[in-house]
Amino acid sequence: MEKKDIDWEALDFGYHQTDYSYVCDYERGAWGEGGLTTSHTVTLSECATVLHYCQEVFEGLKAYSTQDGRIVCFRPDLNAERMEESARRLIMPPFPKERFLEAVREVIKANAAWVPPFGTGGSLYLRPFMFGTGDTLGVRPSSAYQFRILATPVGPYFKGGVAPVRIIVSDYDRAAPHGTGSVKAGLNYAMSLWPHEMATSQGYDEALYLDAATRTFVEETGGANVIFVDFDGRLVVAKSVSNSILPSITRRSLVTVAREMLGMEVIERPVRFDELGNFAECGLCGTATVIVPVESICDYDTEYVFNGGSDEMGPVLGKLRETLLGIQEGVIEGPEGWVVEICKA
Numbered sequence: 346m347e348k349k350d351i352d353w354e355a356l357d358f359g360y361h362q363t364d365y366s367y368v369c370d371y372e373r374g375a376w377g378e379g380g381l382t383t384s385h386t387v388t389l390s391e392c393a394t395v396l397h398y399c400q401e402v403f404e405g406l407k408a409y410s411t412q413d414g415r416i417v418c419f420r421p422d423l424n425a426e427r428m429e430e431s432a433r434r435l436i437m438p439p440f441p442k443e444r445f446l447e448a449v450r451e452v453i454k455a456n457a458a459w460v461p462p463f464g465t466g467g468s469l470y471l472r473p474f475m476f477g478t479g480d481t482l483g484v485r486p487s488s489a490y491q492f493r494i495l496a497t498p499v500g501p502y503f504k505g506g507v508a509p510v511r512i513i514v515s516d517y518d519r520a521a522p523h524g525t526g527s528v529k530a531g532l533n534y535a536m537s538l539w540p541h542e543m544a545t546s547q548g549y550d551e552a553l554y555l556d557a558a559t560r561t562f563v564e565e566t567g568g569a570n571v572i573f574v575d576f577d578g579r580l581v582v583a584k585s586v587s588n589s590i591l592p593s594i595t596r597r598s599l600v601t602v603a604r605e606m607l608g609m610e611v612i613e614r615p616v617r618f619d620e621l622g623n624f625a626e627c628g629l630c631g632t633a634t635v636i637v638p639v640e641s642i643c644d645y646d647t648e649y650v651f652n653g654g655s656d657e658m659g660p661v662l663g664k665l666r667e668t669l670l671g672i673q674e675g676v677i678e679g680p681e682g683w684v685v686e687i688c689k690a
């Protein structure tokens with residue numbers, strides 16, 4: 346297969362239209378046949394529920410090339426399951442897991458020429474999403490939906506390696522207790538634009554959210570879970586007191602790697618903001634980067650600095666990241682079924 350004529354090294358983390366998207370419609374109580382499409386636009390009724398009531402959920406995963414010439418995905422079954430959960434929460438008909446996995450396979454194969462070659466640091470980012478298309482004026486679930494997957498080649502999220510980020514605690518909340526914080530829905534992102542803008546305008550890279558009810562516990566940033574390493578080398582994972590943290594697949598994988606492969610002690614518990622001084626290292630985790638080291642977290646007069654304020658990742662998170670990346674790249678053998686082969690590169 347002939348790769349596209351692209352300067353792979355220069356790719357950014359942005360949208361570039363590829364040859365195919367996947368599309369499937371839900372009408373009269375059932376999902377249709379679905380298939381590939383070369384159309385990358387969506388035409389909707391001006392009254393579609395997604396436009397007025399945000400009835401939309403999404404996922405994000407990557408297809409990438411391994412050294413031994415395969416195109417693979419990392420744990421797409423978990424994306425399929427999480428999207429089913431997200432859909433149920435917004436009274437949308439889940440797109441069945443087996444069909445999700447087949448659609449992912451189809452759209453990657455059709456766009457194989459767009460998957461960045463091994464060694465470029467890039468990947469084909471897949472964005473499965475689903476939205477209400479029915480023209481329902483009253484506030485109630487749509488009767489029609491569309492499921493799509495768009496594919497776009499992306500470069501590494503951070504060019505020139507992973508530099509530590511500086512974070513500020515947001516004065517705004519991300520998700521209400523027992524609200525929608527634990528599902529991957531566009532509605533959780535619309536309101537995060539403002540706090541993020543506040544953070545960056547003050548010179549920080551990200552905004553950190555505390556639990557909305559008591560503003561005592563650490564939750565997560567707008568798009569990544571938070572993990573810590575204490576001075577005894579234990580991995581401490583922030584757990585929500587109100588079920589409002591998104592269950593990151595990267596974070597869940599790191600917990601397994603730490604426990605089962607690196608023999609680390611892992612503690613998943615609520616983490617108070619005022620105890621952050623007890624941690625040696627801090628990181629943000631998500632599909633785009635695996636782990637980004639956190640240099641500091643600031644809230645008005647309080648500032649916690651991690652890893653001695655170094656401009657590099659700390660040793661424990663570094664080891665974790667290296668191991669998970671090694672598994673993803675097929676260099677280290679990980680748990681069975683994590684790396685799923687789609688086709689030959």
Ligand SMILES: *Cc1c(COP(=O)(O)O)cnc(C)c1O
Nearest residue numbers: 568569570591593594595631632
């Ligand atoms: C997608 C997402 C994450 C990261 O999840 P991964 O499955 O690891 O990519 C974390 N927090 C939020 C709010 C998210 O939407």
